[in-house]
Amino acid sequence: MTLYYQDHPRFYLAIDCTIFGFSDGELSLLLLKRNFEPAMGEWSLPGGFVQENENTDAAARRVLAELTGLEDVFMEQVATFSDIQRDPGERVVSVAYYALLNVGGYDPELLQHHNARWMNINVLPPLIFDHTEMVRQARELMKQKAGTEPIGFNLLPKLFTLTQLQSLYETIYGEPLDKRNFRKRIAEMDYIEKTDRIDKTGSRRGAALYQFNEKAYWKAPKFKL
Amino acid sequence: MTLYYQDHPRFYLAIDCTIFGFSDGELSLLLLKRNFEPAMGEWSLPGGFVQENENTDAAARRVLAELTGLEDVFMEQVATFSDIQRDPGERVVSVAYYALLNVGGYDPELLQHHNARWMNINVLPPLIFDHTEMVRQARELMKQKAGTEPIGFNLLPKLFTLTQLQSLYETIYGEPLDKRNFRKRIAEMDYIEKTDRIDKTGSRRGAALYQFNEKAYWKAPKFKL
DNA sequence: TCAAAAGTGTTAATAGTACACCCATGA
């Protein structure tokens, strides 16, 4: 049986992850400054090689956990990049992922330790290899998905104000949204629940805090923003 | 520099292709009955191993050309499947693709020669490995894409009737469409051009034949069906 | 002459968009 396989070449397999964060009305990506060759000193997406004992999803989760310490992060496959010369060091095929995480409550020391930095998505430095294209596709996919499935909440704290939520979607879409129309839509989604807690940090008056109820969402999964 | 890579495992890389065809109001897939191990005698998607001198897109085109003799076929990546035990013979990571092709004018001798057959998509046999899941995702992606980009024409002959086009979309969506509303929408798309040719095979009266003008589409790329 | 598919408009319902003012609070 092994005869069938042995004539074929084998490839290094990697994953690279576009990690989105949202804070202060800005979308950012978590980027690494490489301290090893090839392309030492340049900026790249966090990534790593796939091991024998894991599939690519597991590898992506492992890399993200090593970098951030976070375990239950929303992740999704974007596409696979396999051009022959994409990595000048060796032939490496890479599966691109994207992840959404809540920046707040994320340890700044870990960042330093990994030579990592949040960079505004609209002001990215040049990235190595085909990583800029990975980001482009990840962003496209995330934008599309965010409009039809409630994944945006992964970028916010558990409790959030409607202003924060609207600001998030304005940033994802890159265009302003009408406040009253936005709130009308949210009000129709019963799984976005108003709590009795008030956020006083954003305004003198204070804004009601809301939460996403995933369980309730599954009962009436209609979403469109 | 090579030090960086050499510790990591390498993997066999394959592509598998969900090949859609449309005829007589039915969507079908081109499937192979395997005449080699593992899983000899079972049905599978057409596929093959990626070689050193090609990326996965090229591998997918090569496999499709070997099977069908066709060169310029619409293809798109679906996702990468990498579960450790997905192929019981060896660890193989596979990139799934889907392709759309016009069944008419396709050589039936080639089919026999490759042990291939068109199978109705709603009555598929069990497929090997994770191929059923590949088909599910391919179908999902194709359905979504077909609604927002004019890719459906790849499944039809160059000249087609509006009845054929509607039947195609009804099959893709799995639900009937209103004839008048459908034709109203088509009429608004200037790049779907009525020709002076008439198809007499489908009815006594004869139906006008239309064509998709890709060049005109790029000037006003609005599509929604 | 009739069966079978081709072709054709109008109306009602729904969804989406535009728009401006008062409220509550802490500094």
Next chain:
DNA sequence: TCATGGGTGTACTATTAACACTTTTGA
């Protein structure tokens, strides 16, 4: 007291959905 962000409803427009009959022709 006033500056700041929080909160609210209505009228208009655009899009989508529902619906039935006449035409043409070959057998």
